[in-house]
Amino acid sequence: MFYELASLSIRNLLRARSRLFMTAGGVMIGTTAVTLLIALTIGLQTAAEASIGDSTSLTEITISSSFRRDSSSPTLDMDAVEELASMDDVAAVIPMLQLSGFVELRAGDLRGAGQIYGVYPATLPYLGVTAAEGTLELDNNYPYAAVIGxxxxxxxxxxxxxxxxSVTVNLMDESIEMRIYGQGNSSSRKVSFTINAILEDGSSWDSAILFPMQTVIDLTERITGSELDTDDLTFSRIVVQASSRETAASVLEAITNLGYNASGTGSYLSELNSFFGTLRIVLGGVGGVAMLVAAFGVANTMTMAILERTHEIGLMKAVGATDRAVMTIFLIEAGMVGLLGGAAGLAVSYLFQNLGNQVLADLAASGALEGFLSVDLESSSSSTLLTIPSELAFFAVALATCIGIAAGLYPAMRASRMTPVLALKSD
Incomplete structure (x- = not known):
């Protein structure tokens, strides 16, 4: 039954091809507007996340010691490390000890600076850093072999x-001397060290010099002249790695609720997603205006079709067609107009996507967009500023079809309520 009604609806539509294509064209424009505006927000969000991911670790949460005497923050000791490690969605906990004092690096006649941190060698691989040069490792058997930012x-x-x-020095090929000046006194210590690895730029440790934890403890004791209790050591900071980007914000909130002074970029990612979600709704609404105009076009076309086919409707009802069958015919016609316009709009959207992304990539390659866009359009992670995922494609076509059916609902109900006698009397 439905197949026969659908075939009849298609034949009716093809009887007025020009009106069909003009009405479907309005739906096509609305579908294209909605799809491209939403695709733009998805592409911008993907590019922004890729840009952030290249510059920092979105799973990293840093817990710092509070310098206020009246602070109620928990002490950053081994008990804190164990408490944090037992939390849900925590992949790793890395305690760190910062060497107090001013550090001066010397390479021949050149002078540099850095911040010294002690790290337990076994936890270094979980710090979320990558070696640009050398081997990423620390070893207690080689106390003065470091990893630098x-x-x-x-x-x-x-x-x-x-x-x-500023002068760039290849420290892997240099003999490095380090002089450490203690805080509040004139004492200093001179230490020579070698470098195991140089980290890639863009991490939280660009200016850091990482040594084994025991090395920093020994240096601290030499500078301060007092012995540290290694069984009750208070760390300068603790780095917590969340299990994923998606869980970083919730882990940060849970750590903060425990009273720790914590910060992380995962919360920024959550805010970024919220911003683009709102932007997607706003721009989708703008495109929805075009879709609303198209809906009025469908309603007008179906109303005109009913007026032109009043005699035909009366004849169908006279030979036994039910109100439901008549209504179904016109709803199928309206839905077909929406489906045709939605499919055409999606095809046009894909065309604009490919063309737009190619033009932007060519402009980025030529340097014409330098300083204009903050994302790297030449990188594989952010090379598509317009992104149409399969979910969006399905949504666009389904929305166009549903709007077509909704717009044709009133004309279809009007047609189904016609009485055969009055319909047959019309010209």
């Missing part, structure tokens, strides 16, 4: 030069 070698200066400017 990606910008440490870029911040050297020649104090004897006429102009004060």
């Amino acid at each position: 990606g910008t440490v070698e870029d911040n050297f200066v020649d104090e004897d030069a006429d102009t004060y400017s």
Whole structure:
């Protein structure tokens, strides 16, 4: 039964092809507007997340010691490490000890600086860093072999030069001397060390110099002249790695609720997603205006079709067609108009997606967009500014079809309520 009604509806539509294509064209424009505007927000969000992911770890949460004497924050000791490690969605906990004092690096006549942190060698792989050069490892058997941040070698200066400017030193090939000055006194210690690895730029540890934990404990004791209790050690900070980007915000909230002074970029990602979600709704609403105009076009077309086919409707009802059958015919026609317009709009959207992304990629490659867009359009992770996922494609076509049916509902009900006698009397 439905197949026969659908076939009849298609034949009716093809009897007025020009009106069909013009009405479907309105739906096509609305579908294209909705699809491209939402695709733009998805592409921008993907590019923004990729840009953030390249510059920092979105799963990293840093817990710092509070310097206020009246602070109620828990002490960052081994008990805190065990408490944090037992939490849900926590992948790793890395306690760190920062060396107090000023650190001066010397490579020949050049001077540099950095911040020294002690790390337990076994926890280094979980810090979320990557070696750009060398081997990423620390070993207690080699206490003065360090891992340095990606910008440490870029911040050297020649104090004897006429102009004060930064000098880059390849520290892997240099003999490095480090002088440590204690805080509040004139004591200093001179230490020579080697470098196991240089980290890639863009992490939280760009200016850090990482040594085994025991090495930093020994240096602290030499600078301060007092012995540290290694069984009751208070760390400067604790780094917590969440199990995923999606859980980072909830882990940060749980840690903060325990009283710790914690911060992380995972909360920023949550805010970013919220912003783009709102933007998607707003731009989708703008495109929805075009879809609303198309709905009026469908309703007008179906109303005109009913007026032109009043005699035909009366004839169908006279030979036994039910109100439901007549209504179904016109709803199928309206739905077919929406489906045709939605499919055409999706095809046009894919065309604009490919064309737009290619043009932007070419402009980015030529340097024409330098300083205009903050995302790297040449990278594989953010090379598509317009992104149409399969879910959006299905939604766009389904929305166009549903709007077509909804717009044709009143005309279809009007047609189904016609009495055969009055309909047959019409010209």
